[in-house]
Amino acid sequence: MLASTSLHADDFSLQLRSIPADPFSKTPGTREVRNETWPASKTAVIVCDVWDLHHCRNAVRRLEEFGPRLNAVLIEARKRGATIIHSPSDCMPAYTDHPARLRAIAAPRSADLPKDIAAWCSRIPAEEQAHYPIDQSDGGEDDDPAEHAQWAARLKSLGRNPGMPWQRQSDMIAIDPERDFLSDKGDEVWNILQSRGIDHVILTGVHTNMCVLGRPFGLRQMARNGKHVVLMRDMTDCMYNPQRWPYVDHFTGCDLIIAHVERFVCPTVTSDQILGGQPFRSKSDKRTEADVIHLSEAKTDGDHWRPISLPAERKFSGPAWYRATIRVPQRWLTGSGLAVVLPAAGVKVWWNGASLEAESKGEIVRYQIPAEALTVDDANLLVLRVEGGHLAEAPVLQSGDRQFNLSGRWQFRQGDDSSWSNMPLPAKFGTPTDIVFEPQR
The missing domain is CATH 2.60.120 (Jelly Rolls)
Known part of the structure; x- marks a missing residue:
C-alpha cells in the first residue's frame, strides 16, 4: 500500500440522508436520516470537474459562490487524515509533472479492477425502473441568450474553445502537492482507493446530473462497485434550464436531481457535518421551500419530451x-x-x-x-x-x-x-x- 500520512486523524460524524426506493412508484417516500461514523483515514473526498471555466456563465457564477467553502471542506478533511482526489476531467495535460498527478499514476494497480471502471456510467440497476425528474437534453444552460453570446465571445478571445473552455481545476480549490492526488481516470482512482484501504467516498463538485453521477470516478461507479459513497449535496450544482420540463426554477431542478440520487444511487450529506455551522445555500436561492422531493403538480402534457x-x-x-x-x-x-x-x-x-x-x-x-x-x-x-x-x-x-x-x-x-x-x-x-x-x- 501507499504510505498514508495523517496530521490529525479524526472520525467524521455524518448524517446520511436517503429515500427508501420503490422504483415502481412515481412518488418518492419520506426521507430518512441515519448517523454514521466514518474513519477519516479510510475516507476519500473526490472533487469532480471543478474547472477553471465553463461554457455556461451562470454555472461559473454558482461555482464561484460555493467554491471557497468547498476548499474549506477539503482543508478540514485533509487535516483529519482523509485522502483528497482532484478530478478535473480532460485537464490532465496541465498537470503532467505535478506531484499529485505523478502520485496518482504511481498507485499500485489493483488486483480487483471492476469491469468498465474506466467508462462513463449512464445507469445502475437501481435506476432501471426510475422516472428521471428533469429534461436536460438542451445541455442545461440557463444563461440569458445575449449574455451567453457575450460570454462565448470572451472565452474565444481568451483562446478557449467556447464549448469546452476548461483547461485545469479552478484556483479556488487548492491542491496539496505533498498529499493529494490528481486523476480523471476511473481505473487510477480505483487504484488509489484500494491501495489506501479506502471504503468510504464523498463526492463533491459539478454537475450532479451529468458528471458527478456518470464519470468513471462518479457516484454510480462507486455505488455499483461496493464503496460507501455519499454526495455532498450543498457542494454541488446541476445543469438544468428552467425553460425545460418540469418548468421549475433552477434550484428546485437541483433538488429533484438530489432526490433522485437519494432514492436510487446513494445517500447525501452536507458540508456543515465536517465544517460546522450551517449548510451552504446560494444567495440566489430565494425560495421559501427547499429540499423538494417531488412535484405534486408537475406538468405531464404539452410541448416537451x-x-x-x-x-x-x-x-x-x-x-x-x-x-x-x-x-x-x-x-x-x-x-x-x-x-x-x-x-x-x-x-x-x-x-x-x-x-x-x-x-x-x-x-x-x-x-x-x-x-x-x-x-x-x-x-x-x-x-x-x-x-x-x-x-x-x-x-x-x-x-x-x-x-x-x-x-x-x-x-x-x-x-x-x-x-x-x-x-x-x-x-x-x-x-x-x-x-x-x-x-x-
Whole structure:
C-alpha cells in the first residue's frame, strides 16, 4: 500500500440522508436520516470537474459562490487524515509533472479492477425502473441568450474553445502537492482507493446530473462497485434550464436531481457535518421551500419530451418523434457494420445527429450507421420521426447475426422541429436514465 500520512486523524460524524426506493412508484417516500461514523483515514473526498471555466456563465457564477467553502471542506478533511482526489476531467495535460498527478499514476494497480471502471456510467440497476425528474437534453444552460453570446465571445478571445473552455481545476480549490492526488481516470482512482484501504467516498463538485453521477470516478461507479459513497449535496450544482420540463426554477431542478440520487444511487450529506455551522445555500436561492422531493403538480402534457413504451398501443396523428440512448459494446462491431432495422417505411432516422439512409428489402427497412457517427462503449442517441405518428413495432439493432430489440421505454414528442433530431451535448450528458438500452456484451 501507499504510505498514508495523517496530521490529525479524526472520525467524521455524518448524517446520511436517503429515500427508501420503490422504483415502481412515481412518488418518492419520506426521507430518512441515519448517523454514521466514518474513519477519516479510510475516507476519500473526490472533487469532480471543478474547472477553471465553463461554457455556461451562470454555472461559473454558482461555482464561484460555493467554491471557497468547498476548499474549506477539503482543508478540514485533509487535516483529519482523509485522502483528497482532484478530478478535473480532460485537464490532465496541465498537470503532467505535478506531484499529485505523478502520485496518482504511481498507485499500485489493483488486483480487483471492476469491469468498465474506466467508462462513463449512464445507469445502475437501481435506476432501471426510475422516472428521471428533469429534461436536460438542451445541455442545461440557463444563461440569458445575449449574455451567453457575450460570454462565448470572451472565452474565444481568451483562446478557449467556447464549448469546452476548461483547461485545469479552478484556483479556488487548492491542491496539496505533498498529499493529494490528481486523476480523471476511473481505473487510477480505483487504484488509489484500494491501495489506501479506502471504503468510504464523498463526492463533491459539478454537475450532479451529468458528471458527478456518470464519470468513471462518479457516484454510480462507486455505488455499483461496493464503496460507501455519499454526495455532498450543498457542494454541488446541476445543469438544468428552467425553460425545460418540469418548468421549475433552477434550484428546485437541483433538488429533484438530489432526490433522485437519494432514492436510487446513494445517500447525501452536507458540508456543515465536517465544517460546522450551517449548510451552504446560494444567495440566489430565494425560495421559501427547499429540499423538494417531488412535484405534486408537475406538468405531464404539452410541448416537451415525455415517456412512452414501444411498441406503442396508442395511435397519434403525426408527425411524432421518438428518442432513446443505446450503449453499443465493442464486440458488436463486425464487418457488416451496425444498422437500425424497422418493419415499415415512412420513418426518418438519426444516429447521434447523423441522418441515416434507408435501404428497403421487402417490408423491412434497414438504416446503416456510418462508422464515424458511432460512439463505441458509450451512449449513442437514436431519434425517429414517424410521419403517421404511430410506431406499432420497436426498432431492432442489428450487427451480423446479432440482434437487439429496442422494445421498452423511449421519449416521445408530437410536432415537428428539425432540432429534435439531435442534442447540443453528447447523449451521455443529455439523456436521462429511463431511456437507456444496453445490449449484452
